[in-house]
Amino acid sequence: MQLFTPTALCVALVGAVVFHLVKVFREINHPRKIPGPTLLPYIGRIHDLPIQYMWLKFKEWADQYSGTDGFYFTEMLGAKFLVVTKEKVAEELLVKRAKYNSDRPMVRSLFDSKSTFGSMEYLPLMGKNQYWSRQRKFTHAYLTEASNAHYYGVMYHEAKRWLARLIENPDDFEYSLEDMSSKIMCQLAWDDVNLSEACTKSAWGLLTQMSPAGPITNVITPLWHLPTMINPWKIAEHKRHDEQQAWWMERLVTTRNNLEQGRQRPCFTRQYLERGEKRSNISGDYEASSVIGMMALVGIFTVVGPLSYYLVSMIHHPKWQAAVQKEIDEACEGRVPTLDDAPKLPILRACIKETMRWRPNVPTGVAHEMEADDEFRGYFLPKGTRILPLDWAFLRDPEKYPDPNNFRPERWLEPGWPTYQEPLSMYPTIKGMTSFGWGQRQCLGQSLTQDELIVACGALAWCFNLKQKKDPVTGEDIPVPTNKSNSLLIIKPDSFQMAFEPRSEARKEEALRLWAESDAKYQREKEEFLKEADEKNGKIEVV
Numbered sequence: 001m002q003l004f005t006p007t008a009l010c011v012a013l014v015g016a017v018v019f020h021l022v023k024v025f026r027e028i029n030h031p032r033k034i035p036g037p038t039l040l041p042y043i044g045r046i047h048d049l050p051i052q053y054m055w056l057k058f059k060e061w062a063d064q065y066s067g068t069d070g071f072y073f074t075e076m077l078g079a080k081f082l083v084v085t086k087e088k089v090a091e092e093l094l095v096k097r098a099k100y101n102s103d104r105p106m107v108r109s110l111f112d113s114k115s116t117f118g119s120m121e122y123l124p125l126m127g128k129n130q131y132w133s134r135q136r137k138f139t140h141a142y143l144t145e146a147s148n149a150h151y152y153g154v155m156y157h158e159a160k161r162w163l164a165r166l167i168e169n170p171d172d173f174e175y176s177l178e179d180m181s182s183k184i185m186c187q188l189a190w191d192d193v194n195l196s197e198a199c200t201k202s203a204w205g206l207l208t209q210m211s212p213a214g215p216i217t218n219v220i221t222p223l224w225h226l227p228t229m230i231n232p233w234k235i236a237e238h239k240r241h242d243e244q245q246a247w248w249m250e251r252l253v254t255t256r257n258n259l260e261q262g263r264q265r266p267c268f269t270r271q272y273l274e275r276g277e278k279r280s281n282i283s284g285d286y287e288a289s290s291v292i293g294m295m296a297l298v299g300i301f302t303v304v305g306p307l308s309y310y311l312v313s314m315i316h317h318p319k320w321q322a323a324v325q326k327e328i329d330e331a332c333e334g335r336v337p338t339l340d341d342a343p344k345l346p347i348l349r350a351c352i353k354e355t356m357r358w359r360p361n362v363p364t365g366v367a368h369e370m371e372a373d374d375e376f377r378g379y380f381l382p383k384g385t386r387i388l389p390l391d392w393a394f395l396r397d398p399e400k401y402p403d404p405n406n407f408r409p410e411r412w413l414e415p416g417w418p419t420y421q422e423p424l425s426m427y428p429t430i431k432g433m434t435s436f437g438w439g440q441r442q443c444l445g446q447s448l449t450q451d452e453l454i455v456a457c458g459a460l461a462w463c464f465n466l467k468q469k470k471d472p473v474t475g476e477d478i479p480v481p482t483n484k485s486n487s488l489l490i491i492k493p494d495s496f497q498m499a500f501e502p503r504s505e506a507r508k509e510e511a512l513r514l515w516a517e518s519d520a521k522y523q524r525e526k527e528e529f530l531k532e533a534d535e536k537n538g539k540i541e542v543v
């Protein structure tokens, strides 16, 4: 009797657990539920979703389960996902029903990512709250103004610096590419190119922290709740967060001090300080430093991906590279192209757009969270479901993009392709691509991205033949992979080697001359501005 009781209890317990699991399994995989991969109780489908190249698994499931519907359902540790694989469904859910499908899911490994408790720090990750609403308006206004002013010449200046750096140190191209994007954002935000390295580091720190492929606590979320003393992820995030916020604030305070002495040239922070809080509803310095800092960070890791993939595309498609060079030589009559030339450069725009289609840099898309229960095509969708617009699937839809796996810029240039649009002075444009997201949360950096890519890729085509590098020992071409990247939320290709061959000695000399001229002008204008300020302050006597 004494032996029997514990054994019977154990058997009963195991039986009850098995019965419960079978019941839950049946419920979550009920035939009337939205199709999707078979789910296991509690863990859902976490066991076979790889962290690396996650979008490929999502696409594999799309091919298996979403059929003509254009969506399927899956779950990860209780988080519900409606994965959308057809543009029409994304339109319906994220644009037409944007009113209650525009929230964001929480990023577990950031403190208050949604600003639910008023942190006001990360605009793209905020829930649909008051901070998001006013920071979105602020960001939109500042970026639009900068775009209308052709970024105050900053992009042209940095593209010239990049060409000179590529001539002088071509092997360092990955660093100089990223640094160019960073210098553009640092000048716009704080008028200080010397901040670029720190800004890039900060940008990758945040991107890693918020990506599923970042800390394990973004996937195995319960780990985040371990007490801080024994929680290495929280300790690391405290440090990253505090350093980033202190740095953003220090930028604002320095800009204010400079401004008070009349020594601050135009930039977003000066714009904010001069216009005051009233016009933007921004609550004060902390929020302003965050919204401007965030703009600077986002503008780096987003543009680096397509710009790096453009190099890969051109190396693998020399015919298209030659076509871009010819178009630029003819349309610009030997000059480096500017944004005013863009209407005359459809082949350049087609190669940029096709690069972004062929190798999208946010391949999973960015999830929206539903704010209310809803019914969609006869299925019940509970509040809190995450809608994932799978960009990799949209851009590989064979009906819209025949031969989807290959780089075919002609799909944007020749009548007969489903994506062809006229006039070619306006189309192709990357603006409005599915890669920039949907509805109320659509990306605010579309013009900046397009303009920076036209300026940088145009300058490259004017100056260089982009080629594979020869192995100095074997003399063989060093391969440039087309399908190796990191797996963060926003991706870029893994490190590779390539050659930048100046198209002629004359082009090389002209590129170096253009940079020297631009740099001298920049230094002169800065010195004159500061001298004038010092004269006004009475530090220097006017003779």
Ligand code: HEM
Residues within 6 Å of the ligand: 123, 124, 125, 126, 136, 139, 295, 296, 298, 299, 300, 302, 303, 306, 361, 362, 365, 366, 367, 368, 435, 436, 437, 438, 439, 440, 441, 442, 443, 444, 445, 446, 448, 449
């Ligand atoms: C290739 C370049 C870029 C891509 C592919 C891209 C993509 C995206 C995506 C997918 C979203 C989320 C959309 C959604 O939730 O539906 C987004 C949001 C955002 N993007 Fe971009 N982006 C790029 C460049 C930029 C740049 C250069 C900036 C600014 C300098 C920028 C600023 C923002 C902001 C502020 C948001 C948040 C909007 C909101 O939550 O309301 N992006 N972007």
